Amino acid sequence: xxxxxxxxxxxxxxxxxxxxxxxxxxxxxxxxxxxxxxxxxxxxxxxxxxxxxxxxxxxxxxxxxxxxxxxxxxxxxxxxxxxxxxxxxxxxxxxxxxxxxxxxxxxxxxxxxxxxxxxxxxxxxxxxxxxxxxxxxxxxxxxxxxxxxxxxxxxxxxxxxxxxxxxxxxxxxxxxxxxxxxxxxxxxxxxxxxxxxxxxxxxxxxxxxxxxxxxxxxxxxxxxxxxxxxxxxxxxxxxxxxxxxxxxxxxxxxxxxxxxxxxxxxxxxxxxxxxxxxxxxxxxxxxxxxxxxxxxxxxxxxxxxxxxxxxxxxxxxxxxxxxxxxxxxxxxxxxxxxxxxxxxxxxxxxxxxxxxxxxxxxxxxxxxxxxxxxxxxxxxxxxxxxxxxxxxxxxxxxxxxxxxxxxxxxxxxxxxxxxxxxxxxxxxxxx
Amino acid sequence: xxxxxxxxxxxxxxxxxxxxxxxxxxxxxxxxxxxxxxxxxxxxxxxxxxxxxxxxxxxxxxxxxxxxxxxxxxxxxxxxxxxxxxxxxxxxxxxxxxxxxxxxxxxxxxxxxxxxxxxxxxxxxxxxxxxxxxxxxxxxxxxxxxxxxxxxxxxxxxxxxxxxxxxxxxxxxxxxxxxxxxxxxxxxxxxxxxxxxxxxxxxxxxxxxxxxxxxxxxxxxxxxxxxxxxxxxxxxxxxxxxxxxxxxxxxxxxxxxxxxxxxxxxxxxxxxxxxxxxxxxxxxxxxxxxxxxxxxxxxxxxxxxxxxxxxxxxxxxxxxxxxxxxxxxxxxxxxxxxxxxxxxxxxxxxxxxxxxxxxxxxxxxxxxxxxxxxxxxxxxxxxxxxxxxxxxxxxxxxxxxxxxxxxxxxxxxxxxxxxxxxxxxxxxxxxxxxxxxxxxxxxxxxxxxxxxxxxxxxxxxxxxxxxxxxxxxxxxxxxxxxxxxxxxxxxxxxxxxxxxxxxxxxxxxxxxxxxxxxxxxxxxxxxxxxxxxxxxxx
Numbered sequence: 001x002x003x004x005x006x007x008x009x010x011x012x013x014x015x016x017x018x019x020x021x022x023x024x025x026x027x028x029x030x031x032x033x034x035x036x037x038x039x040x041x042x043x044x045x046x047x048x049x050x051x052x053x054x055x056x057x058x059x060x061x062x063x064x065x066x067x068x069x070x071x072x073x074x075x076x077x078x079x080x081x082x083x084x085x086x087x088x089x090x091x092x093x094x095x096x097x098x099x100x101x102x103x104x105x106x107x108x109x110x111x112x113x114x115x116x117x118x119x120x121x122x123x124x125x126x127x128x129x130x131x132x133x134x135x136x137x138x139x140x141x142x143x144x145x146x147x148x149x150x151x152x153x154x155x156x157x158x159x160x161x162x163x164x165x166x167x168x169x170x171x172x173x174x175x176x177x178x179x180x181x182x183x184x185x186x187x188x189x190x191x192x193x194x195x196x197x198x199x200x201x202x203x204x205x206x207x208x209x210x211x212x213x214x215x216x217x218x219x220x221x222x223x224x225x226x227x228x229x230x231x232x233x234x235x236x237x238x239x240x241x242x243x244x245x246x247x248x249x250x251x252x253x254x255x256x257x258x259x260x261x262x263x264x265x266x267x268x269x270x271x272x273x274x275x276x277x278x279x280x281x282x283x284x285x286x287x288x289x290x291x292x293x294x295x296x297x298x299x300x301x302x303x304x305x306x307x308x309x310x311x312x313x314x315x316x317x318x319x320x321x322x323x324x325x326x327x328x329x330x331x332x333x334x335x336x337x338x339x340x341x342x343x344x345x346x347x348x349x350x351x352x353x354x355x356x357x358x359x360x361x362x363x364x365x366x367x368x369x370x371x372x373x374x375x376x377x378x379x380x381x382x383x384x385x386x387x388x389x390x391x392x393x394x395x396x397x398x399x400x401x402x403x404x405x406x407x408x409x410x411x412x413x414x415x416x417x418x419x420x421x422x423x424x425x426x427x428x429x430x431x
Numbered sequence: 432x433x434x435x436x437x438x439x440x441x442x443x444x445x446x447x448x449x450x451x452x453x454x455x456x457x458x459x460x461x462x463x464x465x466x467x468x469x470x471x472x473x474x475x476x477x478x479x480x481x482x483x484x485x486x487x488x489x490x491x492x493x494x495x496x497x498x499x500x501x502x503x504x505x506x507x508x509x510x511x512x513x514x515x516x517x518x519x520x521x522x523x524x525x526x527x528x529x530x531x532x533x534x535x536x537x538x539x540x541x542x543x544x545x546x547x548x549x550x551x552x553x554x555x556x557x558x559x560x561x562x563x564x565x566x567x568x569x570x571x572x573x574x575x576x577x578x579x580x581x582x583x584x585x586x587x588x589x590x591x592x593x594x595x596x597x598x599x600x601x602x603x604x605x606x607x608x609x610x611x612x613x614x615x616x617x618x619x620x621x622x623x624x625x626x627x628x629x630x631x632x633x634x635x636x637x638x639x640x641x642x643x644x645x646x647x648x649x650x651x652x653x654x655x656x657x658x659x660x661x662x663x664x665x666x667x668x669x670x671x672x673x674x675x676x677x678x679x680x681x682x683x684x685x686x687x688x689x690x691x692x693x694x695x696x697x698x699x700x701x702x703x704x705x706x707x708x709x710x711x712x713x714x715x716x717x718x719x720x721x722x723x724x725x726x727x728x729x730x731x732x733x734x735x736x737x738x739x740x741x742x743x744x745x746x747x748x749x750x751x752x753x754x755x756x757x758x759x760x761x762x763x764x765x766x767x768x769x770x771x772x773x774x775x776x777x778x779x780x781x782x783x784x785x786x787x788x789x790x791x792x793x794x795x796x797x798x799x800x801x802x803x804x805x806x807x808x809x810x811x812x813x814x815x816x817x818x819x820x821x822x823x824x825x826x827x828x829x830x831x832x833x834x835x836x837x838x839x840x841x842x843x844x845x846x847x848x849x850x851x852x853x854x855x856x857x858x859x860x861x862x863x864x865x866x867x868x869x870x871x872x873x874x875x876x877x878x879x880x881x882x883x884x885x886x887x888x889x890x891x892x893x894x895x896x897x898x899x900x901x902x903x904x905x906x907x908x909x910x911x912x913x914x915x916x917x918x919x920x921x922x923x924x925x926x927x928x929x930x931x932x933x934x935x936x937x938x939x940x941x942x943x944x945x946x947x948x949x950x951x952x953x954x955x956x957x958x959x960x961x962x963x964x965x966x967x968x969x
Contacts, residue, residue, distance in 0.1 A: 200754055201754045201755050201756070201757060201758060201820070201824070202580055202581065202757060203754060231754060235580065235581040235757070266753070267750075268750075268751065268754070271902075272751060272901065275697055275821075275901070275902050276821055278697040278698050279697050279698065279700055279701060279821055279822050280701075280822075280824065281698075282698040282699075283672075283696070283697070283698040284698075286698075345750075347750070411659070
């Protein structure tokens, strides 16, 4: 199993891809050492020189430095949108969501806008410090969480209950040298901490779900059926907010917990979670919950639809972090543009391998798809310039209910589906 | 029964009805002491205040009212439950040890097995210097009360306790069983068994299984098959769920049991199993659980260490059950102290172990059952509880359901008896099924020193818990409850071998055979069972 870290400095490595039918050999440039192992298994890899790639699976650093200067031919694909950070940086995401909500309220009324109430009360610091203080004072005794906007894997996050805790922090205190040097003005968000998370056997967990966006105008998004729940290794309690291990469910944090047993893995597959919840709460309740989760994806993408610079070369695989509270309401914690692709177990490896493989199927550099598919492997088409519904069979004709085409946590027969899908038949038109 | 003498028929019928009336009396006796009885009395008395009651038709009116308010159904469920745990009826003069296990050699084997376990337990006691039981000092009690919901964070305080029994030892006991009436010679004869189990018991073959459990057949819809993605739900699933909801609302135990033969929908399973096992969550049940919890807090038992070790080694290392570690402690520690479990020894071939307690002066000795519930835990025991954590998270409900499942079915998996659902019969049934329908495979495995039972035993002892993925396991346990028998476990074991037969024919050693059968987590239970039971040519 590859065990390199995805975060941090990434090197460059080139690779080559052989097209089917022995056609012109094209090249894939890979800029992530860890990914090279994964993608190498998906497609044949060998070295090539810089600048001659067809598919660039790059990290966001490379993108920032090179995107504007690169010329990309028609068929070329790259795995990020130019300004993806509008969705994936916590402060910008909140800004976009708040603005979207306001617009919705103005245009469609309160009820419609309330569908955007899936993120906890958040303020960007230091710019919104004063309104934050107002809100803070209005709810004494509540817990807040401070997160750096551009970090990942749980770094720099802490909980607080008293203003004095952050005043100290602001002045000097625990901030590392690194943080003080950052030129960015808006570097933190303060968010209402969800004090009543849904617990399984006394433990807190969050959900990691994958959404693939192939275009923002018009918005086309795919939802991956599998995902997982990440458990914190210790029992949840509000009594000690300094205990990172209780509150932060990132695997990176849990890995350092003294309790952590790598054999355990503290992850559940999404199917497992869905079955557990269904057994506890019944089918309809869980159905509603997953519909609400779909709503989070769609509305968060819609909120940045007009801001993100659309580019037909770009696609992006997002890792959404969702938290459930005790009333089974889902909350959006954050969106990751570079979700971790390292694996903690064989099962995990298989999931991420399939995830990558199906992503490449949808990106479809070989032109095998017609463009009308509603399902590719484990991805279901969730939004295609409008909601996507399941194909109804004959028995359902006459019934007026439309079923959404998403199946998070449901069974999938991937092999069969892919076989049928990618089977070329004579006279098939390519887009 | 055909006899020429009409008087004989009458006497036979009278015998049968006599047997029935004995059972009826027994059940009535048992129910008299229960909470349900007092509730019914109370309800009947309240009925008297109702205007519709007339003195002339008092009995019928009260009966009618009780029926309408659902109390008759509750009584029916209680009677149904009693029928499940009724000790086998035997000759009126036979002592209870003979009725619960009629075969003497089985009895003897069980007794010897128990002796070995006790010896182990005692030597562990002396080696480690831990008493069998001790009262906890008050500060320790306080600490345990505070940590009740997170006992999993503790390291078991005591030194390395060797696992008391592991499946290999247990299997050797079964393999060593011999019926003294049969030929004594150890040589291979025509009458020898090719498998490991060398006793002859009456086990069902495929045609008999088909007859007994037709609902598992190809013409009946099944959850686990007909709820698959590409099958339209209108064909079976929606209707089945609809019926399931009705069964739950009717609160009918017997109907629930029949229903679950075709599988329980995930959203209804918890209620259906509760119904089948007739477990309630009345205040008295919660009180009972709290009492057990208090007993745990007050006294520390040696067997607690076995429980800790077992949970840490098995359930905590399982990808899906690790989360429930705390629940497992809460259930198993209380289970050890529940004297109500002793009732099941009236039909369990085992006998609860007794410990001698010496008076302070050292003179008096009295024998007390140890542990209080008479069941010594062993490696893998916690896996009986783990799947239930998926369905119930109220500790008292979880506890009740587990206890009922244990005293109805699970105890048979680790005591030596001739019962058709007992471990000996299940092993024999497994071997016979394989020998009859896959003789070449059986022969091949035997030749390379990989007796199939050596591999399948661990699955059977745990009723596949920890080997199948949880949703498949729950579908299997649906059928155990529905068919009121563990035979389905033996059939599944044979079906797994049949499924992997091709690969198994290629292996050349026990280790490689084990490797082929190491991972069952991708198996779909119901298709395998159906194909083996209903699509095998006989």
